[in-house]
Amino acid sequence: MQTFLQLLFAGLALGAIYALVALGFVVIYRSSQVFNFAHGEFLMFGTFLMTTFLAVGLWWWVALVLAMLATGLLGVGVERAILRPMIGRPVFVTIIMTIFIGLVLRVAVITFWGVGERGMPTPWRTDGGIRLLDAPMLFNALWALVFAGVMLVGFYLLFQRSKLGVAMRATATDQEVALGLGIPVGRVFAVSWLIAGILAALAGIFLGMFPRSVNINMSFVALAAFPAVLIGGLESPLGAVIAGLSLGVLQLLTQGYVNPMLGSFGQNFHQVLPFVLMIGFLVVRPYGLFGTREVERV
């Protein structure tokens, strides 16, 4: 029972990070129909930037906000300079473009920060925790959940209640009509990339905390979050959150209970399982849990 709870808590924390990452994909996809394969590298950039801010002695919370904003602005710049001219081009062109942006960003991060691993300092005791139902839970996991929750609620309010949110939803439905109605579509794109960058940096910073570390492989978390994005449905923030949390829990429970039973086949089985589930799921529901069903017209 204790092992189960421990895995569950760790899984929830990981799931919260997945949810933040998946949300970053969804925000951009909803407004601009671009699937941002560079998201993992944005995440990595934000995290490394955070370690630098902390190293120069900024107060933790200030550094957090600055790192998030800087990553968001990087996203805005990338969108304006590279992806805006791609509007109207085939899907795979934006896929390649974002992957290449990721590659270049990755090289830039390696060039500036090197390949060494580093820890992510926290204002609370890094390896401390509380006991919940007799199972230990790290402060880091707790805060990850809290932050994810705050971001998700804020995001929901922004999307459903604010004028900007309505503009974003209009743009997501039909860019040309939105433009015709006087919605500044370009600015909506910029805002969604800003939000995505902020989410990416936040996810990365929590991903870099104990027991994990800040390293150049952390961008692969974006790949790991793909199944959550697709199962949740590409257009659905709610789906991304639900699928992200379940993905985290499922992964850690599989790692804890199923992997040891499978022998050599079970090695890293928990990393592949989400993809298998995703493929199976999409056959039954091709647009995910809450994705929009495409109406086919000639």
Place this chain on the structure above:
Amino acid sequence: MPTTPLSVRYEDDLRLFASVWRRIGIVLLAVGVVAFPFVVDGRWVMTANFALVAVVGAVGLMILTGFTGQISLGHAAFLAIGAYTAAVTGDTFGLPFWLSIPLGGALAALVGLAVGPFALRLRGLYLAIVTLGLVFIVNHLLRAFPEVTGGLSGIRVPMLWWFDGPRVGDATWELGPLTLASREQLYFLFVLITVGVVLFATNLRRSRTGRAMNAVRDRDVAAAVMGVNVARTKLEAFGISSFIAGMAGAMFGYVQTFITIDPPFNLIMSIEYIAMIVLGGVGTVVGAVLGGLAFVAIGPIAEHLLGGLPLLSELSSSQQQRLMFAVIVGAFLLLEPLGLYGVWIRIKIYFMAWPFRY
């Protein structure tokens, strides 16, 4: 340069090399290809072998993505299947390469046909990411059975002439003044395969199936209304494309002589193939060929150019190549949507209209 002659008979339309100029060009190209390994350094022959592998792989992806419009990020998985089939059949069972290559293709095609049905329900990004999942799954399976595939420690890929017989390159051939060592033998074998694959793809594009593929790419619902069997066309595209990818994988294994799972068979490889066909020009066979050749040529050029930059010289050579490739292809996407093929068309039009301009 004269323009293409007017086709007045059906036979004119059927000809692959319609004009005299084309035929002259083809002869020159053939002479160049045959003479190539004897006029350049041995290192370049090796580069050419990799380029031929890239060309075959790119043609395979072109059929799926360029002709049929199905975005696949799973190309590396099919190459991995081909390469490991060649390795296991060669190393464990002693099969000759002319059996291993089609076997690798066939096994990849089987997997491709198994993935095909997903493409009937999914499109665009969903399909891209499902095929990306295929890369992870195939890599996991290869890693999970180390007694067959060698697992993380990798496996040898012997290229045999005959069952349990001598390997390609064991004996050096003397043809008069010319000597054919292992890499030259490989080069000529690969040239044959590549020419076969390129001709096949060119003809496929002109056939009923190829036109059905193009119709599915442009608008699958409209294609279905016009009587194209969309499901069958997509399955054919997946089958053919993965067969060719499997062959390319086997060839890749033979050039490497020793392969591991990841790297090279990962997402990056899939991306590189997509980038090749985009760089060359989507939807054309020439584009796949040019893209494959350019991809391999960029590597040495990148080393040459970037070696001097102070910040970048610390990167490993594969990182430099990737960076260079990313920047060049990115610039192409921004500035020349039709790729190298578009550049070629523009040059051609310029000379055809010369001395006038558009």
